[in-house]
Amino acid sequence: xxxxxxxxxxxxxxxxxxxxxxxxxxxxxxxxxxxxxxxxxxxxxxxxxxxxxxxxxxxxxxxxxxxxxxxxxxxxxxxxxxxxxxxxxxxxxxxxxxxxxxxxxxxxxxxxxxxxxxxxxxxxxxxxxxxxxxxxxxxxxxxxxxxxxxxxxxxxxxxxxxxxxxxxxxxxxxxxxxxxxxxxxxxxxxxxxxxxxxxxxxxxxxxxxxxxxxxxxxxxxxxxxxxxxxxxxxxxxxxxxx
Numbered sequence: 001x002x003x004x005x006x007x008x009x010x011x012x013x014x015x016x017x018x019x020x021x022x023x024x025x026x027x028x029x030x031x032x033x034x035x036x037x038x039x040x041x042x043x044x045x046x047x048x049x050x051x052x053x054x055x056x057x058x059x060x061x062x063x064x065x066x067x068x069x070x071x072x073x074x075x076x077x078x079x080x081x082x083x084x085x086x087x088x089x090x091x092x093x094x095x096x097x098x099x100x101x102x103x104x105x106x107x108x109x110x111x112x113x114x115x116x117x118x119x120x121x122x123x124x125x126x127x128x129x130x131x132x133x134x135x136x137x138x139x140x141x142x143x144x145x146x147x148x149x150x151x152x153x154x155x156x157x158x159x160x161x162x163x164x165x166x167x168x169x170x171x172x173x174x175x176x177x178x179x180x181x182x183x184x185x186x187x188x189x190x191x192x193x194x195x196x197x198x199x200x201x202x203x204x205x206x207x208x209x210x211x212x213x214x215x216x217x218x219x220x221x222x223x224x225x226x227x228x229x230x231x232x233x234x235x236x237x238x239x240x241x242x
Contacts, residue, residue: 019134020044022063024054024080025096026072034067037123043130051075055083063091065133067126070097070108078111085112090171092133096121106211114172115198115208125200132199136175146181149241151220151228153181167219172197176212177220180229180239189236213237 021043025031031047038045046063048054050072058066058080066084068077075083081093095108095116108116114136115129146153150163158174160167169177175197180188193209194200213229220228226242 018042018044019064020046020061021130022054022057022066023047024049024051024067024072024077025069026050027069034126037126041127051077051080054080058084058089058091064137065130066091066093067130068093068095068113070095070099078108081108081111081113092137092171094126094129094133105207109170109172109211112170114170128200129198132197135199136171136197146178146184148181148184148228148239151181153178162220162222169219170215172212173215173219177216177239180237184239184241187232187236187238193236209237 021038023031023034023038023045025034025047026049028049031049035045035047046057046061048057051068052074054066054068054072055075057063066080068080070077077095077097081095084091084093093113093115095113096119097105097108097116098119099105105116105118114133117126117129144155146155151160153160155178160169160174160177167177176193179193179196188196190209194206198208213231217227217229228239228242230238230240232238
């Protein structure tokens with residue numbers, strides 16, 4: 001979250017503020033390169049070489065976003081993510097991974113990460129992901145509760161219910177549900193959803209959206225009742241009143 005004493009010049013937001021990135025990457029050339037890129041963009045960077053140092057740095061000083069390499073000695077990126085989430089730390093986390101299998105990426109999301117970026121990646125894509133995470137963490141909210149059938153979404157409290165049951169949603173799951181609920185009955189294209197939720201359209205081969213729609217459906221759907229989220233093949237998704 002934004003701190004009042006922030007000063008100037010991060011290009012990632014319209015307001016001129018400085019955001020702090022905690023970067024954990026054991027490959028020194030990659031770490032040094034990322035530090036240079038981030039500092040050129042106006043970020044303040046805390047750089048560490050492994051998961052143990054990352055946890056110590058996270059406990060010592062609050063950051064605005066974490067960038068964690070998955071494969072690190074000792075405590076890996078997934079372990080860091082699990083520990084912080086278990087402690088109630090909801091700082092946005094971007095995972096960097098050389099693994100390309102969907103199951104590996106899903107493991108990062110299940111651990112509590114908000115997004116993942118496969119290596120090798122372009123610096124511009126990394127910066128776009130960070131901007132999206134910061135927007136989602138600090139954006140203003142319309143306080144009106146959104147009602148779609150027996151689904152209620154409270155943007156201000158970031159809580160949602162299906163009937164009497166509250167839904168346990170991650171940050172990204174809630175953002176996706178809120179976007180669909182605000183546009184109930186409207187088919188949102190894959191590109192629109194990617195740009196609104198992740199801040200970047202990753203192209204037809206990306207799996208983020210499919211993974212998160214699957215997560216939401218498992219939490220939203222009630223046996224014997226029509227689904228709320230509908231797939232429009234080749235176009236996108238819509239949330240409709242049963």
